[in-house]
Amino acid sequence: MNARTAPKLLDPAPGPAHDPSPHPAPAPSHLDALEEEAIFILREVTAAFERPALLFSGGKDSLVMLRCAEKAFGRGRLPWPLLMIDTGHNFPEVTAFRDQRAAELGARLIVRSVEDSMRRGSVRLARPDESRNAHQSVTLLEAVEEFRFDALIGGARRDEEKARAKERIFSHRDAFGQWDPKGQRPELWSLLNTRLHPGEHFRVFPISNWTELDVWRYIAREGIDLPSLYYSHARAVVERRGLLVPVTPLTPAREGETVQQRAVRFRTVGDITCTCPVESQAATPEAVIRETLHAELSERGATRMDDRTSDASMEQRKKDGYF
Incomplete structure (x- = not known):
């Protein structure tokens, strides 16, 4: 076929140019990108681990994660239980909201109490009015052992506190539940190392890269009740x-x-x-x-x-x- 025999392309019809997509989709927003990252991480946890759980306090960050989980898996189809470590000194408005939200989702809610650890003798207060907040670590590790959790999904963010800014998204814990800030695994190019030895587990933080402002903007956009x-x-x-x-x-x-x-x-x-x-x-x-x-x-x-x-x-x- 040469220039004489090659078919000629038809000239475009007169009139306004035809746009196959006259209303292109808007570019993803900053919140869309954060949501997409959180959904990817939640799905990765479900694919990589056998017994994950989501740490759920009824607070705003865990409620944001629940909304991302609904989008990741479908409403009422959470693939893991919710875990609450109760100090016994929580605001009643929050624990009531926690129970209500878990019931609405049809989710299994596991509650383990610092007071139970105190009765077992694994937690001892220095004085009766001492805060029990730090002692939640003991009760949490007891729950990890009881249920053999291999991943706990938490709502911590890097902007909250300088130690939390050091956390990886997939943060390794050894067989004693301890964290080594100097021995963390690299997460270059969003490649996540989920390898575990028996008895170890991960803390996973899907909203690590969110800020307090991002959380509130997402709450407003999604109409999340608090x-x-x-x-x-x-x-x-x-x-x-x-x-x-x-x-x-x-x-x-x-x-x-x-x-x-x-x-x-x-x-x-x-x-x-x-x-x-x-x-x-x-x-x-x-x-x-x-x-x-x-x-x-x-x-x-x-x-x-x-x-x-x-x-x-x-x-x-x-x-x-x-x-």
Whole structure:
């Protein structure tokens, strides 16, 4: 076939050019990319491990992970149980919300209590009013042994605290449940090493790369329900060491302290004895987003007494098995 015999291409028809996709899909947003990464990690956990569980407190980060899991596997089709380590000093609004959400999802909820560890003698408090928060490590490792979990999916983020910024997404724990920050496995080009020896397990953090602001923007976009403590409400507090300490039977006002009614919200929820609110009028996710944009301290730095007063650093607590 030469130039004389080759068929001529038809000239395009007159008129406006035809666009096969007149409305192209918008480019993925930053939140879309974070969600896609979390879904990939959750599916990778399910494919690589035999007995994973999702650490579920009823807090905002674990609720965000649940929404990603619903998208990864389908509503009501979670492939692993939810695990809660209860200090016995949790806010009742949060534990009630935890139970409600697990029931809505049809998920198996496993609750193990620090008080049970105290009865067994594996946890001993130095004094009756000592925070039980750090002692959750013992109860958690007992649950790992009881159920032979080989992966625990957690909601920790790297922006929360400097020790957590050192974590890999797939964070290896040895046969004693301990973490070695100097011996972590590389995760170059999103290649994840899931190799385990008997008795070892992984802590997996699908939202490692999210920030507090990302979490709230995702909550707003997805319409995720949260415990009421995350929004502004009136609460009795005292000022102590630069924090607003909630006045409760577990954390009473001390001699010389003035009890005040303030409009506050919690940026993070945990053990009552070490979790403090911040002054706030934010009653919606959008209002919280505006406040978060101007926050100068991380949520743990601004609200956790144990991070300020504990003799053990977060890194040491994580080495010992803490979340």
